[in-house]
Amino acid sequence: MRTRNWAVPGYTEFHRLGDGGFGEVVLARHDPSGTLVAIKYLFSEHLGDPSRLAAFRHEAALLSRVVSPHATRLYEFHEGPHGAAIVMEAIHGVSLREVLGHDGVLPPESALAVLKGSLLGLADAHRAGVVHRDYKPANVLVGPGRESKLVDFGIAVLAGQPGVPAGTPAYMAPEQWRGAPATPATDVYAATCVFFQSITGRQPYDGATTGELQALHENAPVPVDAVPEPVRGLIARGMAKDGDRRPSAAAEFVAELEVAAVAGYGPGWEQRGLGRLAQRAGALLALSPLALLGAGTAAAPGAAAGGLAAVGTGMGLGAKIGATLVAVAVGVGAVVGTIAVIGNGEPAPPVAAAPPAEQQTAVQVSLLTRTEPGAGFHVDAQYAAVSGVPDRALQDRINAALVRPLDDFIHYVQSGLLDPTEDPVVQNTATIGRQDQKMVSVRYDLMVQSSQFGNHGGYATTWLNIDLSTGQVVTAGDVFDGIATDQNAMSALESRILARSPGGYCDGSEPFGERTPLGPQDLRPWGVLDVPALQAGLRADGVVFGLATDARNYPMACGYYEVVVPYAEVADLMTPLGRELLP
Structure with missing residues (x-):
């Protein structure tokens, strides 16, 4: 019997958004700030199961690593003798599944715009060493500002981590069916399948059973002839059977997407695509019962009493931990929060209230850890990332500059390896020298533990200074x-x-x-x-x-x-x- 006998203190719950095999998700408001959140609870009967508790903690831990305006964010994690819960951002958005169910297909520019936004979320996850493993239309939300966000990290793993086959069969990469270690290229494959569906109205392969689907994903030709010519190269690259022939991570695929989109649809492709997307998603957003609540306004419990679609499980393989996230959901803008593991009955720090719209959120600088396998080496390195920049495009440029020295050093090591059996480790210690509203300055001490690079070639120290008003590197x-x-x-x-x-x-x-x-x-x-x-x-x-x-x-x-x-x-x-x- 699935039950829950506990609620996170300090929140007023409004509506049950959905449930899964191990828990449920509810819409709630943080009482001190009025912030709307989504709370994922583990069912009470699973609290005594160490494996399910560990999986629930694992989901929260991975979600805490992903700092991105293009992905759902973690506010708090609570665990105590009475229950366990993940408090997350409630996304104001309608799922791509709902948009496609209503319209069938998207114009190529709109499909490219949706793909780009969610790929940016994947890129930030990949930089943090996280592979999503369940990219599908239900897990991509389109917001009122025409942005798209990636949600539901319920079966995410660290890059390189082996596991049983898990995911949604229609979008699973060949290596995912075999239970091979997850890599960013696995997510690229799934994203390309969704892109194919968005512009054709059908999934890339149609199998009556999961066995047939597996055979098609592993052996059938990539159906490039079904898509417009300007995007055939993207489909061919992104759905390559061999993961090594795909873009190595979402950030690389975004760069290829930009080139193909401009070549095929002109410099204004993104604005046209976003405009058409907003028209298609707008009516669905307005009809969402959560829209009646408003963002951050007072509302009585039960105000969202109308029906609400939650993301379907659609798993088919493996076990998914916890309930699924919101598909048609209204949330709030970014708020400053902390991650808190609750033990011994101590209360969590409150989620701070979002600033008024006319105020600017303070820029935060965080040190993140990137852990992933490479071709003949491993990465276990720090890098800096900023959040709270009001201009999201500017924030993306800043974060791209902040991770570039690590990316460049990884490429340097990869190109210089002579003995692939040594399996050295690429490391980086990031030290923040200055962080304020004008500037972020970080020192990177990069090193590869390997005898192959001699006394001079195995390390580098570099200072990175970035003007936060322009995103430019300052020398x-x-x-x-x-x-x-x-x-x-x-x-x-x-x-x-x-x-x-x-x-x-x-x-x-x-x-x-x-x-x-x-x-x-x-x-x-x-x-x-x-x-x-x-x-x-x-x-x-x-x-x-x-x-x-x-x-x-x-x-x-x-x-x-x-x-x-x-x-x-x-x-x-x-x-x-x-x-x-x-x-």
């Missing part, structure tokens, strides 16, 4: 006037640096031969990842100058050397941009 040459071209300007800057490091750049050790001054050439690409010999990072108290000492003929043991100079001591040498970015 030393952008901050200090003339140093990229004028030796006198560089010498003036070096005199301020040496005033803080009178012993030179190696704690008193002398270089081999004559000490040469810093010059404009030290800002040019030089080491691993083309990191220049002289870098500038930013901290709250000053500029961090980082020098690759071997570029200045110092002994190898000197390595990377840093000198911190207070802003007041170098402000007169700055460009207008540099002074504008002063804290």
